[in-house]
Amino acid sequence: MKTQQEFLKLIDKHKGILYKVSRMYMDNSEDQNDLVQEIVMQLWKSYERFEGNSQFSTWMYRVSLNTALTYFKKEKKKSERFTFLENVDKVDEVDSNEKEQQLELFYKAVHELNKVEKALIFLFLEGQSHKEIGQNLGITEGNARVKLNRTKDKLQNIIKTYGYEF
Structure with a gap:
């Protein structure tokens, strides 16, 4: 029988997945936190059925993405979907500030x-x-390659419309 302590250790070890998925799908910290909680709940509910046929992190990706997709469907579309942070902390280093702006722009585009x-x-x-992307999304490797290339092009075009290129 799998224990809660084992589960919590694994979640802590791979917690970056939770935050990355939530940031990818939700645009404000409150919604991101709600999604993280929902993902953890779904992971815990299905942990008993995790057989170890893949790495825990691979299984966690799949559950996290499926939860995010389901959760995202439930959320109402907001009238104004994207806003930049109104009060950005002043950063002494221009490079740091520039990288943060690039990251915010990237997530806005995503x-x-x-x-x-x-x-x-x-x-x-x-x-x-x-191959791994295809397995995680239930599509062929070739389909994953094509869809990924098209998505990268689309993302680049979105970023260009904001008047900025990386």
Whole structure:
């Protein structure tokens, strides 16, 4: 029987997945926190059925993304979907400030993608191969490659419309 302590250790070890998925799908910290809680709850509910046929992190990606996709469907679409932070802390280093602005712009652009495109970008940024992306999303490796390339192009075009390129 799997214990709560084992589960909590694994969650703590891979907690970055939770925060990355929530940030990818939700645009404010309150919604992100709600999604993290929902993902943890779903992980706990299905932990008994985790057989260890894959790495825990791979299983966690799949549950997290499926939960985010379901949760995202339930959320109302907001009239104004994206806003930049109104009060950005002043950063002494220009490079740090520039990187933070780039990251905010990136996430703003990601929020314009559909749910599958978000999953593709997330898994790509996590360093997964086309094969792994396909397995996690239930599509072929070739389909994952094509969809990912199209999504990267779309993301680049969104960023260009904001008047900024990385």
